[in-house]
Amino acid sequence: MTAEKISVGAFYNPHLAEEILASGNLIDHLAMADPPEKNDPYFPEVRKKFVLLLHDYIHQLSDPIPPHAIARARQLAELYRSPWVAEHCQCVITQDGRFNVDYVFPPLYTREMLARYIENAKVLQQALGLPLVMEQIPRYFRIDLDEIPEGQFLREFFEASGATFLLDIAHTWLEARYQGKEVHSYLVSLPLDLVTELHVAGVSEYSDLQGPWIAPVEPSDEMLELSAWAFERMPNVRAVTFDAFSTILQPGTIPRTVERTRRRLGIQ
C-alpha cells in the first residue's frame, strides 16, 4: 500500500475466491480472518494479486501474549506480507482459561485494563516488527464498571502504544444505539485522527437480542452515509475494508459492496 492511495478491499472468503480473483482492479486488498486451507487452490493466486492484511485472532491484549501465539502471528504475517496486523479491543477468555465466550466482547474501560493493553500491545508490535491496528468492539448491555469513556481509553491506548485505530462503522452504530447515544456525537468522541483502517459493514436483526447486531451482510445506504461522514474526518486513513466473512455470504455481495463503497466515499 502506498501513502498516497487509499486502498479499498474486502475479507477473503474462500468460497468466493473465483469471483474475487475475477474482480479486476475493483479490490486492492483482502483481510485474512482465517489462515488459508492447505488445499485452497486459489490462495497462491490471491497472494500474488492482492495486498493481504492479517486480521486473525492473535491474542487478547488484556493478558500477556504467549510465545505460541506470537509465533503463529509472525508466521501468518510473513505468509501474507501484511503491512500491519489487526487485533480487536476485546477480552473474551477468563484468566484461568475456563470460560471463553468465543466472540468479540470489549474490556471494562479502566486504568488497570488500559495499562495491560498498552504493555501487551508494545510487546506484540516489537515481537512482530509490524504496526498494530486495533478495532473497537460494541457493548450490547449496560455495565457500570468503567472508569473512563471508551474514546479516552482508545486515544490513550493508541498514543502510549504506538498502535493506530481500526474503526468499524457498524460497531459504532451499534454502540451508539445500545448505549443511547447520538451516533455522530459518539463518533467524534473517538480518535478519528488516528484511524488507519475503516471497516464498512452491515447489521441484521437477531431474535435473541431483540434488535440488530453484527452480521455478514451488505451495509445499508444509511450505514454507507455514516461511513462517508466519518471518512471525511479521518486524515490518516489508508484502507477501507468491507467487513463480511462467512460461508453464507452470497456471490455478488463483495463486488457490489466494494463498488458502492468506492462510489459513496469518492475513492477511484
Added chain:
Amino acid sequence: MNSRFAQDVVLRLLADAPFREGVVQNPQAFGSEVASVVSKVDLAGLDRFGRFLCRHYYRERVVHYFKYSRPLTPLTHRAPEAALKTPEFNALMPSLILGGRASAGAVLDLLHRFLTQDGEAIRATVPYWDDLLAYQGAFFMSDALPQPREAQRFPARSETTTIIELDWDLPQVLPALLRPFRDLPLPPRRPTRLLFARSQHGDVTALRCTDSLKKLLEGLTGEVSPDQMAARMGLDPGSFDKALKQLEQLGAVVAQESFSSSHVGSDLPQSR
C-alpha cells in the same frame, strides 16, 4: 477488586448459563465481589446476550464440524444447524456452559436425534449417514474443553481423545462431498478406525488408528511407566518415546511434567 477479575465475572456470566441463573437468583451466595459486579450490570441485557452467544457458539461449531452433512441437505431435507432453532435447543440453553464437555455432549445428543429422526429414508439414500454423523460428532466433541484433572504419575490418554470404528472408509470421500456432485459420492465399504485428538491450543486432528496405536493409547492409563509400556508392546524405548511425543503434541496424551514437545518425529513406531 481489580477490573480484570470483574471482567472474568462478566465473562463467566455470559458463558455459563447455570451460573448466570444462580447469580441472578441470589448474587450474595456467590460472594460479595461477584454480587458487587452483578449490581452494576443490566441483567436482562446480559441474559439476552448470553443466549445470543450460546446459539452463536454452537452454530459456529455445527457449521464447521458438520460441514459434510450440509451439502447433503437436498437428500436429507435437514440442515444440521437448523437443530439450533428448535424448541428443544431453546429448552437446553439454560443448562449449557460454553466449551464444557457435558454441554457439548448434550448438544450432540440433540443434534443426533434431529439428524436421525425418521432416518430410514436418509440411510437408504446415504448409506454411510450414521458413520458420517459419528465422524463429525467426534470432531465436535474433541473441540470441547477437558475437565481439569490432577497430574498423572506417568503419561495418560487425554480425556478429549476418541477412537471411532466405522463401516465405511469415510476419509476417502470427504473432499468429494465439498465439491458439486450429481451422484452421491460413495466411499469404499471397509472397517475403518480413526483417532481424534485435541491439542492444548484447541486444534483437533483426526488420523487413521492402527491396531498398535490403539493398543498403545489403551495402555496409557497414567499408572504404567513408558519403559514398561514399551516392553509390553515389544517396542524399543526410543521409538516408543518418539511416538509419545507425537501424541503429546496432538493432544492425545497428557504428558508427565518432564515431557517436552521440543523433539517430535514424523511417524509412529512399528512393532519390531
